[in-house]
Amino acid sequence: MTTDLLAPYTLNDSLELKNRVLMAPLTRCMADDNLVPTQDMVEYYARRADAGLIISEATIIRPDAQGYPNTPGLFTSEQIQGWKKVTDAVHANGGKMFAQLWHVGRVAHPHFFGGDVLAPSAIGVEGSVPRMRELTYITPKAATKDDINSLIADFAKAAENAIEAGFDGVEIHGANGYLIDQFLHYAANERTDEYGQTPKNMARFAIEVTDAVINAVGNERTAIRLSPGAYFNMEEDKRDKAVFDYLLPQLDAKKLAYIHGGIFDDSTQFDSLEGKTTSQYLRANTKTTLVGVGSYSFDDAKQAINNDKFDLIAIGRPFIANPDYISKVANNEELVAYSDEMLAKLF
Numbered sequence: 001m002t003t004d005l006l007a008p009y010t011l012n013d014s015l016e017l018k019n020r021v022l023m024a025p026l027t028r029c030m031a032d033d034n035l036v037p038t039q040d041m042v043e044y045y046a047r048r049a050d051a052g053l054i055i056s057e058a059t060i061i062r063p064d065a066q067g068y069p070n071t072p073g074l075f076t077s078e079q080i081q082g083w084k085k086v087t088d089a090v091h092a093n094g095g096k097m098f099a100q101l102w103h104v105g106r107v108a109h110p111h112f113f114g115g116d117v118l119a120p121s122a123i124g125v126e127g128s129v130p131r132m133r134e135l136t137y138i139t140p141k142a143a144t145k146d147d148i149n150s151l152i153a154d155f156a157k158a159a160e161n162a163i164e165a166g167f168d169g170v171e172i173h174g175a176n177g178y179l180i181d182q183f184l185h186y187a188a189n190e191r192t193d194e195y196g197q198t199p200k201n202m203a204r205f206a207i208e209v210t211d212a213v214i215n216a217v218g219n220e221r222t223a224i225r226l227s228p229g230a231y232f233n234m235e236e237d238k239r240d241k242a243v244f245d246y247l248l249p250q251l252d253a254k255k256l257a258y259i260h261g262g263i264f265d266d267s268t269q270f271d272s273l274e275g276k277t278t279s280q281y282l283r284a285n286t287k288t289t290l291v292g293v294g295s296y297s298f299d300d301a302k303q304a305i306n307n308d309k310f311d312l313i314a315i316g317r318p319f320i321a322n323p324d325y326i327s328k329v330a331n332n333e334e335l336v337a338y339s340d341e342m343l344a345k346l347f
């Protein structure tokens, strides 16, 4: 029997999805200057409510989490009220939505908040802020134990705020070279305390954030996105695999809603993962519901799910180009091709 990606899927006791096609988190840099979602964002997300689950664009948990202009937040009451309009509109159209909780760590820029840039270690990245190239990245401050405790508490607070804002759950952004991912990779983590040097120590921050979020909103409403292979703002290191080998079974025990790969193209094979792709490595190392992603067409995703490579698919760029992605694939209609110029405007 072939699996119909457009048939309902039971994620867990609290979440029934109307199909297996998720809208991937997509940063659009369109919040207002107080990082509050706008009416255009309400309409943009509401138009995509046919997805089985919308994952919001990455949303910062506190001011020093910001590394790009006009990324929305979830730490002021105005931001919570702004998101409430988005989730109300998505729910009114029969959709479900998670908030992706974000701290960029060492790719934050003080231009946005005027304070220290926090990271696991004082190791900077080359380059400058996208869309604001005059802002060169600076060397971060290695987070103290107090900094770490406050970061964990603020992830949990943002999760609580997400539920208040009407989200159906949260996805912890543990991928793509941002703060949590920086703890998980040797290239960014040279700590000598209980958060560094060994797989168990390097996984500690991710686990403590996850536990704090679960404590705030429950395991069934908590998911995490991970990039076991380093590919974005991060150098690959052969030792990284052992960190994820340790982390994944720990996460399995927590019965999360799902684990989501963080990758642009899932045909990318990583030397550090013994030649495996992101979804191959995750499938082999976790029993949690797996969301595949990364340059998939609907037909490729159908085949991958039917071959048990993962359970659900997240679609990114095609969802930017086609607000009506689901009805188009359901009716075998041709999709509009994505192009980067489409990022200039929400439609």
Ligand code: FNR
Pocket (backbone or CB within 6 Å): 024, 025, 026, 027, 028, 056, 057, 058, 100, 173, 175, 176, 225, 262, 263, 264, 265, 293, 294, 295, 296, 314, 315, 316, 317, 318, 343
């Ligand atoms: C992204 N991606 C991304 N990932 C994430 O975890 N949080 C985010 O906010 C963003 N933002 C973002 C913006 C834009 C413009 C692009 C193109 C991508 C990555 C995204 O979720 C997805 O993994 C990739 O786009 C690959 O999927 P597709 O686009 O090939 O279906």
Ligand code: 8K6
Pocket (backbone or CB within 6 Å): 027, 058, 068, 130, 231, 232, 264
């Ligand atoms: C969450 C971050 C916000 C901005 C994302 C912009 C992405 C633009 C899309 C282009 C693709 C980038 C390629 C990523 C790295 C691939 C390396 C192999």
